[in-house]
Every structure is written in C-alpha cells, then in structure tokens.
Amino acid sequence: MSEIVFKNICKSFGDVKVIENLDLTLKDGEFTVLVGASGCGKTTLLRMIAGIGPATSGEIFMDGEEISDIPPGKRGVAMVFQNYAIYPTMTVRGNIDFGLKNKKVPKAERDRLVQEVAETVGLTPYLDRKPSALSGGQRQRVALARAMVKKPKVFLMDEPLSNLDAKLRGSMRSELIELHNRLKTSFVYVTHDQAEAMSMADTIILMDAGRIMQQASPEVIYNDPDNIFTARFIGTPPMNICRLKDGETYLGYRPEKVFFSTEKTDALYQRKAKILTREMLGSETLYKVQILEPDFAEDKGLSVMTKSFETRYMPGEMLNICVRREHLYFFNKERNRIRKGDVPDIETYYRMAEGTV
Amino acid sequence: MSKAKNNASPAKRKCGPRLMDRLRPYLMIAPCIAFLVVFTLYPVVNMIYLSFFEYDLLTPKKFVGLNNYYRLFFVNVDFWEAFKHTFYYTVAEVVLLITLGLLLAMWVRKSTFLNAIAQRVMFLPHLVAMLTVAYVFQWLMDDRSGLFNAVLNFFHLPGLNWLNSSKTALMSVVIVSIWKNVGYYALILLSSLKAIPAEIYEAADLDDARPLLKFFKITVPMLSPQIFFLLVTITMGSFKVFESIRVLTGGGPGSSTDVLVYYIYRYAISNMKYGYACAAGTILFVILMVFMVVYFRLPGKRVHYQ
Numbered sequence: 001m002s003e004i005v006f007k008n009i010c011k012s013f014g015d016v017k018v019i020e021n022l023d024l025t026l027k028d029g030e031f032t033v034l035v036g037a038s039g040c041g042k043t044t045l046l047r048m049i050a051g052i053g054p055a056t057s058g059e060i061f062m063d064g065e066e067i068s069d070i071p072p073g074k075r076g077v078a079m080v081f082q083n084y085a086i087y088p089t090m091t092v093r094g095n096i097d098f099g100l101k102n103k104k105v106p107k108a109e110r111d112r113l114v115q116e117v118a119e120t121v122g123l124t125p126y127l128d129r130k131p132s133a134l135s136g137g138q139r140q141r142v143a144l145a146r147a148m149v150k151k152p153k154v155f156l157m158d159e160p161l162s163n164l165d166a167k168l169r170g171s172m173r174s175e176l177i178e179l180h181n182r183l184k185t186s187f188v189y190v191t192h193d194q195a196e197a198m199s200m201a202d203t204i205i206l207m208d209a210g211r212i213m214q215q216a217s218p219e220v221i222y223n224d225p226d227n228i229f230t231a232r233f234i235g236t237p238p239m240n241i242c243r244l245k246d247g248e249t250y251l252g253y254r255p256e257k258v259f260f261s262t263e264k265t266d267a268l269y270q271r272k273a274k275i276l277t278r279e280m281l282g283s284e285t286l287y288k289v290q291i292l293e294p295d296f297a298e299d300k301g302l303s304v305m306t307k308s309f310e311t312r313y314m315p316g317e318m319l320n321i322c323v324r325r326e327h328l329y330f331f332n333k334e335r336n337r338i339r340k341g342d343v344p345d346i347e348t349y350y351r352m353a354e355g356t357v
Numbered sequence: 358m359s360k361a362k363n364n365a366s367p368a369k370r371k372c373g374p375r376l377m378d379r380l381r382p383y384l385m386i387a388p389c390i391a392f393l394v395v396f397t398l399y400p401v402v403n404m405i406y407l408s409f410f411e412y413d414l415l416t417p418k419k420f421v422g423l424n425n426y427y428r429l430f431f432v433n434v435d436f437w438e439a440f441k442h443t444f445y446y447t448v449a450e451v452v453l454l455i456t457l458g459l460l461l462a463m464w465v466r467k468s469t470f471l472n473a474i475a476q477r478v479m480f481l482p483h484l485v486a487m488l489t490v491a492y493v494f495q496w497l498m499d500d501r502s503g504l505f506n507a508v509l510n511f512f513h514l515p516g517l518n519w520l521n522s523s524k525t526a527l528m529s530v531v532i533v534s535i536w537k538n539v540g541y542y543a544l545i546l547l548s549s550l551k552a553i554p555a556e557i558y559e560a561a562d563l564d565d566a567r568p569l570l571k572f573f574k575i576t577v578p579m580l581s582p583q584i585f586f587l588l589v590t591i592t593m594g595s596f597k598v599f600e601s602i603r604v605l606t607g608g609g610p611g612s613s614t615d616v617l618v619y620y621i622y623r624y625a626i627s628n629m630k631y632g633y634a635c636a637a638g639t640i641l642f643v644i645l646m647v648f649m650v651v652y653f654r655l656p657g658k659r660v661h662y663q
Contacts, residue, residue, distance in 0.1 A: 073565025085556035
C-alpha cells in the first residue's frame with residue numbers, strides 16, 4: 001500500500017530549473033504512466049521516488065511518511081532502468097540475488113525466491129549465465145526479475161521497453177499489464193511514447209517543461225483534453241487545431257471524427273477542402289486535406305489530417321470535410337480548453353464553428 | 358574450390374605462382390619477424406648459450422657446462438639474497454601500487470575542476486626522468502639535511518637513516534618508485550573507472566548495497582581487466598628494477614638492496630664475469646616465465662572482460 005505525494009517540488013540542474021513548484025499525487029496500486037517529450041522532467045520525478053536524484057526542494061511522502069532522508073535501498077521501491085543496468089560481472093542469479101543478500105535474507109529463502117521469480121519471467125535455464133551471453137529481451141527480463149524478487153511497494157520503470165524491437169515490445173507490454181494485475185502494487189512507468197502510455201496506464205500524467213499538463217485516465221485524457229498540448233500529444237495523428245475567425249479562439253477535432261462529403265450534410269462543422277496526400281495504412285487511410293477558405297484569414301494554406309475507413313478518395317479531389325457538433329473542442333488564447341460552464345455563452349463558439357458551405 | 362582448381366590453366370598450375378602465393382604472407386611479416394629475431398630471440402638464445410661458458414669479453418670463452426649455475430645456486434649466497442630482495446620489492450610494489458592507484462583513482466573520480474588539476478599533478482612524476490627523481494630523493498632522504506628527517510624532527514620524532522641503513526634502504530627505494538609511478542597507474546584505472554555506467558551504482562543503491570560492498574562487488578570486478586594488466590606489468594617491471602637502485606643505493610648498504618638485474622649488471626660489467634651473469638639472466642628469464650604462466654592461469658574467470 002503506497003500512495004506517493006509530491007509537495008511543492010523544485011529541481012534544478014545547475015542554473016537550469018527543470019521542475020518548479022510541482023504538486024502531484026500518485027494513487028496506491030495504480031499503473032501510473034508519466035509521459036512527455038524528452039527533457040520534460042518525467043525521469044527526474046521517477047528518480048526522486050527512487051531516491052537516486054533528490055529534489056532541490058520540496059517534500060515527497062510515501063504512505064504519509066516523508067521519504068527524502070530515507071536511502072534508496074530502504075524505501076521499498078525497485079527500479080527497472082532504460083538500459084537495464086544489470087551487473088555485468090555477476091551471473092543472472094547473482095543479479096537477482098544481490099538485493100536479497102544485502103537484506104540478509106537467509107540462503108534457503110533466497111534460493112526459493114530466485115527460483116520462483118526466474119520461473120515467472122522465464123529465465124530458469126539462464127540462471128548461471130553472465131548477462132553478456134543473453135539477448136536484449138532476456139537482459140530486460142533479468143532487470144525485471146531483479147526488481148520483482150524484492151517484492152517492492154512500488155515498481156519504478158524508466159522507459160524499460162525502449163531498447164527492444166517492436167514485436168518484443170508489444171509482448172512485454174502486455175506481460176507488464178498482466179504482472180500489474182497479478183501483483184496489484186503501484187507501478188510508476190516513464191515513457192515518451194503516447195501509445196505505450198495509453199495502452200498500459202490506469203492514470204496518465206502528461207508533462208511538459210516540468211509542469212503537469214493533465215492527469216487522468218487514458219479515456220479522459222483522449223476524449224476530454226484540458227489543453228491543446230494534451231490534445232496534440234495524445235493520439236496519432238494529433239488533434240487538428242484551427243483558429244476561429246476571431247483569431248483568438250481555437251477549434252479542435254480529431255482526425256478520425258472527420259468525414260467527407262460532396263454535398264451539404266447535417267454536421268455542424270463543414271468546410272470546402274482539397275485532398276493533398278493519401279496514406280493507405282491498411283485498416284484505415286490517412287488524408288492530408290487543405291482547407292480552401294480558412295476561418296482566420298492569416299491561416300492561408302491551413303491543412304488538417306483526417307483518418308477514414310474510406311480508401312476511394314484521391315489526391316486533388318475537392319470535397320467537404322464535416323465534423324459533428326459533439327466532436328468539436330474549443331480552446332482559449334492561453335491554449336486551455338473551454339468547456340460548457342467555463343464561459344457565459346458557449347454557443348458563441350459553436351456559431352463561429354458552424355458550417356460555411 | 359575444386360572447380361576453380363580445375364579451371365586453372367596447366368601452365369599456371371606449375372609451382373611458380375603457387376609458391377608465390379604461399380610465400381606472400383611470410384614475406385609480409387618478414388620485417389617484423391626479422392626485428393624480433395635480431396633484438397629478442399637472438400639475445401635470449403645467446404644469453405642461454407653464453408651461460409654455459411666462462412667469458413670475460415677479452416679472452417676466448419671456455420665451455421664450463423652447468424658450472425655457472427652450480428656456483429649461482431650452491432656456492433655464492435648473494436644470488437639468493439638478490440632474489441629475496443627482488444621478491445620483497447615486487448610484492449611491495451604490486452600491493453602498494455595497485456591499492457594506492459585504486460584509492461587515488463576513486464578519489465579523483467568525479468569530474469570537477471579541482472580533480473582535473475589533481476589528475477595532471479598525479480601524472481607529473483611519471484614525466485620526470487628516474488635519474489632526476491633519484492637525485493631529488495637522495496636529498497629528501499638525507500639523514501642530516503634531508504626534508505623528511507626535518508619534518509620528523511619538527512614533530513619530535515626520531516629521524517630515519519632512509520637509504521643509508523640496511524633496514525630501511527629497500528623500503529626507501531619502494532617509496533621513490535611508488536611516488537613516481539602511482540599517478541600513471543591511477544590514471545589507467547581512472548579511465549576505466551569513469552567508463553562504469555552510473556546506473557549500475559544507482560541499481561546497487563536500490564539494492565541496498567553499502568559503499569564497501571559496492572567497491573568490492575562492482576567496482577573491483579568491473580576493473581578486473583585493468584587490475585590484471587597492472588599486476589602483470591608491475592610484476593615484470595619490478596623484477597627488472599635497476600635504474601633507481603643504481604642511482605639511489607648502488608645495491609647497498611652492504612647488499613641490502615641488491616636486486617637481480619643489479620646483480621647481473623655487477624657481475625657482467627664490474628666483475629667481467631659475463632658467462633656467470635648470463636646464467637643469472639637466464640634464471641631471471643625463467644622466473645618471469647613462471648610468474649606469467651601462473652598469472653594467466655590463476656585469475657581465470659575472476660577477470661571479467663566486457
């Protein structure tokens with residue numbers, strides 16, 4: 001049981017402030033994914049929990065206890081590093097065993113635990129090998145086994161799958177989800193890959209430049225983004241953002257919510273457009289479309305991405321792009337979301353977005 | 358393969374070109390081999406050959422069989438003395454240089470401005486000629502006007518005789534050699550030390566490893582190839598120590614710093630007993646061979662190569 005709370009955390013490297021006055025609560029037992037572009041501070045937060053990169057100021061609580069002064073080995077956390085950081089001079093067994101030995105676990109108990117965990121991750125035949133004689137995927141498993149054997153309160157993972165090939169990454173991803181379901185302990189997982197975050201997380205924490213842009217479940221973060229950054233970070237291709245005719249407000253809609261039509265439809269948002277490119281992906285097709293008369297005059301040549309099951313449209317074709325009222329998002333000039341109730345009259349924005357075809 | 362052979366024209370199948378093909382690799386390495394033969398193999402063989410003769414470079418040499426070896430081992434006791442001194446010297450050098458080198462490397466491990474300076478300063482003694490070092494230390498270790506005794510006296514401690522006492526002379530030579538070489542060896546270790554990824558230590562922190570354990574379970578094994586290299590080179594170098602002995606003590610006082618190479622030098626150059634010196638040289642050669650064989654067998658799996 002371990003809820004992790006960050007209070008007023010600051011972190012600087014030299015003169016560079018990476019994180020400023022951050023507050024954050026990670027719920028107990030959840031699979032939390034910290035996601036963001038490189039340099040956004042996600043790994044820094046993870047290292048703070050581990051105790052290997054202390055905060056410059058602020059407090060971190062685990063189960064209500066301030067842990068800043070507790071050494072990494074006593075925090076009840078285990079970490080899987082991006083490049084695994086397994087001990088190259090020890091055998092697989094030695095690697096898994098090392099933490100237990102330091103905790104003075106009796107030999108018989110240690111052997112049982114190592115055997116058990118090796119069984120779980122499928123390393124039993126390799127226990128007496130050196131890491132140099134293992135493949136990348138097997139090394140990854142050693143790192144995982146080393147973390148699991150300690151039965152930690154919190155698993156910390158720093159892009160653990162980024163060094164694996166795509167196929168292995170996919171299978172490890174589902175294995176990690178299973179592992180979390182079985183152990184029911186807290187996982188804190190760092191990645192820059194939004195698809196990984198979406199597929200694994202109970203809660204996603206999206207970060208940018210040391211700030212938290214949104215903390216929510218994958219469904220909420222996808223369907224109900226708080227700001228343009230979130231809307232464009234999550235989902236591929238990202239949400240289309242166009243300025244409305246006042247030049248200050250932004251309209252957004254997801255590529256997969258756009259449909260094409262050659263005549264007028266009942267959709268609220270309709271614009272004349274021309275197909276620029278077509279990318280056939282298999283189950284769906286991506287079209288890059290140029291809006292012929294953008295709402296805001298300066299946005300000349302504005303193009304948007306659309307995703308469709310239709311494959312019959314070809315570059316050069318002229319048609320209407322249509323989006324229904326419920327699929328439209330509005331953002332203010334600070335690039336934050338405008339929801340119903342935030343402004344006296346949301347209908348103004350819908351009127352601005354209304355079809356001009 | 359066989360098809361290609363059959364296709365070759367009958368003329369070409371004669372020995373000419375094929376001989377050339379076979380010879381080419383040998384021709385390629387010939388200069389290197391010639392160099393080895395002239396400067397390494399021939400001297401060794403000649404040394405062993407001369408060890409069976411009585412020879413003073415002036416009169417014709419006289420075959421004496423194993424007589425030189427007999428005198429070396431059973432008649433003159435000074436060979437064993439020299440061997441003992443060399444052995445002590447080598448053990449002290451190996452232990453102290455590797456230990457201190459490791460400690461120095463650990464000390465200046467972090468990349469800071471001050472450590473960068475410290476590294477350069479550490480390396481400086483290695484650039485100074487042994488002869489210069491020896492003369493400087495002769496003054497430092499002088500029992501009356503030397504700095505070392507002045508410092509000892511300042512703290513009301515009795516001065517030492519350093520190089521002038523048979524009890525401390527060998528130790529004093531070791532001190533000089535350590536001072537001169539430790540920075541160089543520390544630098545070799547330092548470069549490898551810095552190449553150990555920080556994550557491994559962080560993982561060890563998370564595994565609750567105490568500092569001493571991290572040192573012995575991670576740092577030392579990770580440095581094992583370099584430590585092994587040091588072990589081999591320091592052993593070789595120490596067994597062949599000559600220059601510092603020649604300048605600092607001349608083998609004295611008495612025979613307290615007489616080491617093998619100095620012994621050989623004494624017999625060959627001072628006493629003109631060339632054959633006898635060659636016998637001693639052969640023994641030194643054999644001793645080093647034995648050491649190397651043992652070294653390369655013993656650590657085996659304990660040396661971890663990436």
